Amino acid sequence: MRITSALAAAAVLTLAAACGGGGGGSESSSSPDEPVKIDFLSLAWQKESVAANKQLVDEWNKANPGIQVTYVQGSWDNVNDQLVTQFAGGTAPDVIHNDSPALSGFASDGYLLDLKDKLPAELKSDIPQTAWDTVTFGDGKGGQGVYGVPFLQESQVIIANKKLLDEAGVRIPTANEPWTWDEFSAAAKKMTKGESYGVAWAMKSPVNKTLNLALNFGGTFFQTGADGKTTVKVGPEEREVLQRIHDQLYKDKSADPDALGQGTADPLPAFYKGKFAMLPAGVYLRQQVVEQAPDGFEWVTLPAPKGTSAQQGAVSQTLSIAQESEHPEEAMKFISFFLNGANQAKLAKGDWLLPTSQKAAADPAMTTEENGWDVATASAKSLVVAPFLKVNGFDEWKSKVATPALQEYFANKINIDQVAAKLVEDGNKVLERYQR
Numbered sequence: 001m002r003i004t005s006a007l008a009a010a011a012v013l014t015l016a017a018a019c020g021g022g023g024g025g026s027e028s029s030s031s032p033d034e035p036v037k038i039d040f041l042s043l044a045w046q047k048e049s050v051a052a053n054k055q056l057v058d059e060w061n062k063a064n065p066g067i068q069v070t071y072v073q074g075s076w077d078n079v080n081d082q083l084v085t086q087f088a089g090g091t092a093p094d095v096i097h098n099d100s101p102a103l104s105g106f107a108s109d110g111y112l113l114d115l116k117d118k119l120p121a122e123l124k125s126d127i128p129q130t131a132w133d134t135v136t137f138g139d140g141k142g143g144q145g146v147y148g149v150p151f152l153q154e155s156q157v158i159i160a161n162k163k164l165l166d167e168a169g170v171r172i173p174t175a176n177e178p179w180t181w182d183e184f185s186a187a188a189k190k191m192t193k194g195e196s197y198g199v200a201w202a203m204k205s206p207v208n209k210t211l212n213l214a215l216n217f218g219g220t221f222f223q224t225g226a227d228g229k230t231t232v233k234v235g236p237e238e239r240e241v242l243q244r245i246h247d248q249l250y251k252d253k254s255a256d257p258d259a260l261g262q263g264t265a266d267p268l269p270a271f272y273k274g275k276f277a278m279l280p281a282g283v284y285l286r287q288q289v290v291e292q293a294p295d296g297f298e299w300v301t302l303p304a305p306k307g308t309s310a311q312q313g314a315v316s317q318t319l320s321i322a323q324e325s326e327h328p329e330e331a332m333k334f335i336s337f338f339l340n341g342a343n344q345a346k347l348a349k350g351d352w353l354l355p356t357s358q359k360a361a362a363d364p365a366m367t368t369e370e371n372g373w374d375v376a377t378a379s380a381k382s383l384v385v386a387p388f389l390k391v392n393g394f395d396e397w398k399s400k401v402a403t404p405a406l407q408e409y410f411a412n413k414i415n416i417d418q419v420a421a422k423l424v425e426d427g428n429k430v431l432e433r434y435q436r
Contacts, residue, residue: 038331114139149320152344196276343360
């Protein structure tokens with residue numbers, strides 16, 4: 001989200017002041033007896049997550065009097081605008097919380113430190129290569145660099161009404177044996193009775209959900225030619241998931257049309273009342289169900305359906321180090337502590353997301369059946385780097401082309417050929433500007 005109001009400008013100045021001068025530069029100690037001071041910009045926002053972040057910072061500071069970390073609260077709503085201002089003004093924090101798609105531009109502009117030769121062996125080996133792939137980008141010099149440590153990821157799951165599942169007598173999918181898309185569609189049809197639907201697709205923001213699931217059928221939506229130029233591609237693989245969701249809405253009539261224009265959490269009140277049986281959503285939505293569901297409401301977490309594979313696109317939350325930081329070694333020591341296995345488990349629980357750490361994923365808290373953690377954590381094995389997130393110009397394509405086109409398609413205002421044409425033709429005009 002790009003914020004251009006005076007309020008946002010004030011927020012930028014406030015955060016810049018809060019972060020001090022130049023990644024600890026203005027606070028760097030003039031005396032060897034004074035501690036090194038590091039600023040940590042955190043985007044944690046849920047109550048449990050903020051508490052976990054602050055607790056870990058306090059633990060670090062008590063154990064490391066020579067390296068003191070200051071917790072600075074940021075916001076997902078305007079962090080990238082803030083960082084642009086801070087990088088330009090030399091006031092960026094030393095340690096920066098962000099998500100992997102945002103790193104590419106900052107890395108190519110030289111604002112982030114390449115960490116590939118600075119990662120401790122234990123930290124590097126604990127996180128699978130598929131997660132490291134999400135933070136690996138061109139360094140602007142023909143090589144590849146690692147510009148963040150990936151630590152939390154999101155997958156798509158299905159949150160389902162257990163009573164309606166049981167009544168329908170459908171096979172309950174497991175992490176090892178998920179439904180195929182055909183089975184998923186059949187189950188949704190079977191659970192559509194009277195005024196109740198089998199499934200609800202909240203499509204106010206349709207791009208990430210559909211593009212990530214499109215990898216089930218090998219749909220990438222972008223291709224790079226021999227000339228190195230990237231163009232939009234909407235072939236049979238990319239159409240599969242789009243068409244199947246559309247069929248549930250208008251052919252099978254097993255999807256609740258009222259949910260179409262809603263955000264991810266908006267259908268929950270209707271879900272609790274039994275208006276539909278299944279809600280495909282990100283794993284984090286389980287928290288709101290736990291907190292809001294009425295007494296006696298039974299729900300389960302099911303794995304997302306699979307196509308030719310169960311692959312989904314992965315976006316990672318990351319910690320990076322500013323290129324201008326005067327204390328990169330100390331910043332890396334803090335990151336290594338903050339993101340060790342035990343601590344990642346705490347952070348994942350606080351955010352209701354998936355840890356990248358293999359040690360954290362084996363933690364009993366991450367594998368319990370309670371609140372669907374076993375299914376959620378198992379889904380991480382299907383995450384692969386989302387190729388579209390490495391496309392220069394993707395954000396503009398997403399906001400100006402894909403979002404309105406997919407909204408029209410799912411509202412049945414245009415057909416599959418027309419949405420494909422919009423995504424490709426209008427999309428290539430956007431990408432062309434980024435490749436001159």
